[in-house]
Amino acid sequence: MREDEVLKNVRAIFDYGQSDSALIVGNGDDGAVLGPRSELTVLASDMAVEGIHFNFAWSSAMQVGRKVSAANLADICAMGGWPEYFLVALAFPPSFSGQVLELAKGIKNECQRVGVKVIGGDLSRSNEVVISISAIGRVKRPILRSGAKVGERLFISNLPGFSQAGLSLLKSSSDNQSPAANRARMAHLAPDLDYEKYRKSYEYLSSAIDTSDGLVIDASRIATASGVGIDIRVEALINAPEFSELESASGSRESALESALYGGEDHLLLATSDAQDFGFLEIGQVIKGDGIYLDGVRTKTSGGYQHSW
Template sequence: MDELAIIERLKEIFARAGRDSDSHLKVGIGDDAAFFTPRATGVAVATDLLTEGVHFNRQWSDLYAIGRKATAANLADIFAMGVPPGYLLVAVAFDPADRESIFELAQGIADECALIGARVIGGDLSRAESLTVSMTAIGEGDAVVTRSGAQVGDSLYLAALPGRSLLGLEQLRRDLVLDSESIAFHRSPKVEYRSFLDAAESATSLCDISDGILIDAASLARSSSLSIDLESEALRAHPAFAAIADVALALEMDPLQTVLTSGEEHGPLFTAPASWKGSKAWRIGTVKARAGSLLTLDGVAIEERGFSHF
């Protein structure tokens, strides 16, 4: 099977996902570039590069799960601007001897795209010794919510509480199974994409929880030139905290630290006026004027730690 035959099969896999007919897509897979006419006045673009051993581990996940997870991370970057992604470019470098597994990866990408009606419209194939995946997600919208709009007095909110991805990873590292749900979640997180758009309606600043609450809250604070105080009682009161704490304690991990540092979960972390009453978000902190530390937990300075890929 040569490159052209691989591309034909990939086109079939990707054709099954996405919009059935799309009059805005003028040129798709197979030319020098894809070409579309945007549905809105603005276009959001974000790129991710994932390498074996850093972003994924083929001993712990199959390529289908890796495809879903990589896609989720890239789509979430666009959702985190308050805009729905519609298109994806996918570039893959892989060992040609291992080409069947590329179709598993593609199926994972296609299935994650299908959840939100996004479509792969182009990409690149190359040989390499280890697997590398690069994705670029594209969204269309008239306006976006950035990380830099938080105001003193705003509250900090999230929708889903992180924790499960780190618990799953820790079990994979220790080669034990205490809670299969969190292992499955680490391999391929179930992302509530809609929650980003709900958040964007009221958010003054917004980002995706990709590196964990501490790193991403610090990023909002830095971009907005403010401080953020996280409230441990509010975090512990989140409806999902108890189940996460149970597994964390069984693994002899600190429940609050688990929640604060688990990454690759992909949900909205955002600021909104303290008076805001969102039904699908949970208040976990307060935006304050910058005075010393970027980030505090119950008023005490806390280090930015989490799930960085660098």
């Protein structure tokens, strides 16, 4: 299949939604053109590589499309913004050509949840599937990692750890088909994020980050950027309404807590605030000093995910 034919078929999938007055030139030219607008523009970019971020041994092409899209949408939301457009670059081997359209449908599926339009991108040949997405959104008040203040509370949009628990089940080819186990698998394969919940929280937040690499390591990034320490209350995680479900999917309380603290790819919103009740789970406090603490005891941040070379 030649490039022009692939592009034609992919563009047909991404030709959806209502007309957009800000989009002067859309998909199909050498570049997209956006007109001026009153709000600030926020941009983010994320890359996903076969064998590192996803595995076709257990993921469908549509699930991968949803998963990589969710990661980009969560980045825009973590800045206090709302996503509007994607630029999608895809490289793939000839053996994947029959699945490209399913991948595109997965991207479209996730984009339509928040009204995002795919307005361009690129195609290339490679030895494995590589997806790079640039997300563009609008923001009134950017929420930075550097905004946390001593005395504020630490919040997270939902209990973390389900993606890590799901990955463990997939890797082990577990035959556990309980509702909790299936929820964990789907949290890893194609997370179901509550973008509107993120959006409604913005007015309360002083700092925020997307939990792509794990609660502890991502909390440490807020702490470092803000020049503060963060104390995570383990009991708050264990007492969360969903912890028993995470424990069931993980096989033990210890494994569930490990996933909650150090598992990545949940793409939840981790934030600080001086507010009390805005629908997030309160799990800690911002303190004087530096570093991350678990119930007052300083802990290392090496447990989360980081690429290494």
